[in-house]
Every structure is written in structure tokens, then in C-alpha cells.
Amino acid sequence: MKVLEFHDLNREDRLLFTFEGAFDHQAALERELEPFLQALETCAGEWMPDVVEGKRRRKYSRVAIWKALEEGRDENSTDIGLYRTKFPALDMTLRLWFPPLPPKLSIWLNVQSLTLFAEAERCRRFVDMVRAWASRYSVPHASAHSMADDELSGAPYFGRDVETSRRDGFDKIYELFWLNVFGPKLVDTVGRERMLSTPAHQVEALPNGSVLLVTWPTAADFASDEARQAQARAYVHLRPDLDFDTVLRTLRERSATLAPVEPRFHPDVAPLLLRTVDRVAIHERQRRIAEFNAWQLPEPEEWLPADAALPPDVEDPGRACKHYGYLAERLVALLHTEVPSVFKGTPESLTDADFYFWSEDFPKTRLRDAIDEHAVPAIGAYLGEVLVRNLGGQWIPRKKLEEAQVLVGKRVWLPMVRAHRYMRSRQSLLDHSLTQLYRVAERYRS
Numbered sequence: 001m002k003v004l005e006f007h008d009l010n011r012e013d014r015l016l017f018t019f020e021g022a023f024d025h026q027a028a029l030e031r032e033l034e035p036f037l038q039a040l041e042t043c044a045g046e047w048m049p050d051v052v053e054g055k056r057r058r059k060y061s062r063v064a065i066w067k068a069l070e071e072g073r074d075e076n077s078t079d080i081g082l083y084r085t086k087f088p089a090l091d092m093t094l095r096l097w098f099p100p101l102p103p104k105l106s107i108w109l110n111v112q113s114l115t116l117f118a119e120a121e122r123c124r125r126f127v128d129m130v131r132a133w134a135s136r137y138s139v140p141h142a143s144a145h146s147m148a149d150d151e152l153s154g155a156p157y158f159g160r161d162v163e164t165s166r167r168d169g170f171d172k173i174y175e176l177f178w179l180n181v182f183g184p185k186l187v188d189t190v191g192r193e194r195m196l197s198t199p200a201h202q203v204e205a206l207p208n209g210s211v212l213l214v215t216w217p218t219a220a221d222f223a224s225d226e227a228r229q230a231q232a233r234a235y236v237h238l239r240p241d242l243d244f245d246t247v248l249r250t251l252r253e254r255s256a257t258l259a260p261v262e263p264r265f266h267p268d269v270a271p272l273l274l275r276t277v278d279r280v281a282i283h284e285r286q287r288r289i290a291e292f293n294a295w296q297l298p299e300p301e302e303w304l305p306a307d308a309a310l311p312p313d314v315e316d317p318g319r320a321c322k323h324y325g326y327l328a329e330r331l332v333a334l335l336h337t338e339v340p341s342v343f344k345g346t347p348e349s350l351t352d353a354d355f356y357f358w359s360e361d362f363p364k365t366r367l368r369d370a371i372d373e374h375a376v377p378a379i380g381a382y383l384g385e386v387l388v389r390n391l392g393g394q395w396i397p398r399k400k401l402e403e404a405q406v407l408v409g410k411r412v413w414l415p416m417v418r419a420h421r422y423m424r425s426r427q428s429l430l431d432h433s434l435t436q437l438y439r440v441a442e443r444y445r446s
Helices: 029-043 062-071 114-118 120-136 147-152 162-168 184-190 192-196 225-238 244-258 270-277 282-294 317-335 347-359 368-391 415-422 426-431 434-443
Strands: 014-021 051-053 057-059 077-083 089-097 104-112 141-146 179-182 202-205 211-214 303-305 394-396 405-408 411-413
Touching: 014 114, 014 120, 014 147, 029 062, 029 120, 051 062, 057 062, 062 077, 104 114, 114 120, 120 141, 120 179, 120 211, 141 147, 147 244, 147 282, 179 184, 184 192, 192 202, 192 211, 192 225, 225 244, 244 282, 270 282, 270 347, 270 426, 317 347, 317 368, 317 394, 347 368, 347 426, 347 434, 368 394, 368 405, 368 415, 368 434, 411 434, 415 426, 415 434
Parallel strands: none
Antiparallel strands: 014 104, 014 141, 051 057, 051 077, 077 089, 089 104, 141 179, 179 211, 202 211, 303 411, 394 405, 405 411
């Protein structure tokens, strides 16, 4: 049963919900979790999970949930994953802690994409679900918000070290999100009357002393200027020590950081850059796109005019060419598990290899001597073999490996020199990518 995995989807903003509440560990688990499941099944709608994962995956059902929780139980905890097989994608975890740890019910929920919550009725149902959970499982603090903006806010540490953050938790209002649940302790800290008079889309006292607060009708619209002004007004109302203009300026800066930027990448390396952009944190994505749009891709220098090519200086050119093939096979042996396309020796294989080396930060995470002695010759030979196989290139072998050339049209290319420059740093993997050299050689082959 295959579920939607976020890493297989386009990188988009998501709705992130976090919740850690108390539960009665002495009660029968099925009875104690009934309110949680009832609210989920009633309110989730389009993003309702259809897969339960414990030690194995099962189709969603109450029985599957009990089995998964039982299978995952250890001395102190148990947890399950809840997912979907169709869009919208869902990544949801339910975790329970038992004594001697403080009994706790934790919900971590991620729905892609955030645009699903541009509809007011869908947002209302989400709020209804959270209200039911927060009323049943007393929580110090819970929130739902754009994942990208949550990351920009500094959550969950808000400038504190990890140890302090874990010790103190959300002990004061460090940030105001689209949806917020403030537990009784936070309500008392702010003052119940002040909190209930917050200028917001929805402010509601819950039966257990908590307060539910929603800043704006729809979650997806959080970055609009009207929503930011509403967020700032509510935030400074709850934190009168803060200045409205300063808060609003910060929120607007965050909106600007997240504003969509259309990729205008150099066509030679656009597929590679799009994949690197997908690896950065969601809140950094637009800034990274803008940086790549402005980036000046260096032209390859690892070539000579065909009439300036160094002549072969080896006794047996055929044997030398076989050696280059052997070196290329060493790269196949190194990458075949992580980069299966390396077997094909195509231009796309070069892009896959570029991305692998970049994602691994290969020049930094491997020993320099091993890179220079083994990786560089293998990479250069593989690049040369791809030029030969796909562009009708011809090796011009030389005794010195770094002088080996591949003749394509009216130019000869120096793949070993390219590989050496390529493996200098993570940035050089982009500045001197294998993909780009191939594309330029392709244009100049006639």
C-alpha cells in the first residue's frame, strides 16, 4: 500500500498543526481516544487519512488503529502514523506517553498543500476538530499555521537554547499563529479578560479553562496584508509590551520572504537547480529561487579548439580508451545504489549525479585524498564516456590523465580538468556541473 510521501511531491507550503495534551492513561484506550477519532472522522473531509501505519501498513479503520497502537507499545510510549494514498497528502503522527513519564497525547499533523485551506468552510471544520480535541485533552498550547511561516517565526525555540525550550515549553506568548489554543496557565498569565477581548476573527472560551483563538477566517491567506494586520493587532493586544508597528513590519518582511518567485534559471542547469531548491527548507525556497535567478553561471573553460588539440602520446590508444571506460565503471559502482540512472550514461544521468554529489556535500564529507585519487578520475572518465556515447565524441588519449581529451565537433573537451574543478566545494558542483559542460558541448558539436 503506497502512501503519498512529501519528498515525492512538489515542494509547497503546508498546514502544520502541533498539539500535546493530557489524557487518562488508566482509562481504556479505546474509550479515551474516542473523542480524538470522532472529531477527526467528522471534520477532516478531503484530507482524512486512509492508511494506518504501525509495524505495518493497514487500511484506515478503528481496528487497524488499535492493532497498530498495540504493536508499537513499549514501556513508556506508543505511536502510529496516519497517511493518505491520494492527494491531498497527509503526514500525521499520534503518540502516547505512559508513566513513569507524564501521560501525554501528542498530535503532529501536516497537510499539503496549504492552499487547501483557502476555503472558509474547510477551515471552519478544522477549527471544530481542534476545539473538540482541546476541550477533551487539556493542552498548554497548540497551534496551526503555515509551515513556512512557522519556520520563519523561530518556532519552536524562539531564540532559546534547546534545553531551555524543552524545560519551559510555550510558557509565554512568543508568537501568534493562525489558530491558537492557550491552556489555563497561559490564560492566567495574560489575564482571562484581556485574552477574551482580543481583536481576532474568533475567540472562544473552552469548558476546561483554555481559550481558542483564530486570527483570520482562512489559513491559506495568512500572508496577505489584511491578515498580517489582524495578526499584529491580536499579538500586541496579548503582549502589550510589544510595539504594533515593529510587529507588523516583521510580519510583512516574512510575507515578502515567502512571496512566490518565478524560477528563471539558466536552461543548461534548470533541472538541477530546481532539484536543489526542493531540498532547502520551505521558508528558504523563494529566496533561493531569487538567488539562482540572479546567479551568473560561469561558461566552461575546459576546452580547446579542435586544431589546438594535444595529439595522442600513448603507445596503445585502444588500451587507453579501455582504461577510461574502466575508470567510468568505478563511478557506476560508487553511485549505482543511490543513482540508478548512472548505468544508462545519458545526459540525465549526469544531472542525477550532480544532484547526488550536491545533496551529499561530497567535497566536504569525503576525504580529500580519496576524492583526488579515486573520485576525480572516475567522474572525469564518466563525463567523457557520456560525451562519446551521446554526442559521437572521440577520446584523444594522453599519458597524463588530466590531459585526456574528447573531440566533439570543432572542440576538444577536458573532462578530467572539469572533474577536478567540480570536486572543489559544494558551490563548485553547481559552478562546474557535469550537466552544463555536456549541454555546451552539445551545442558546439556541429
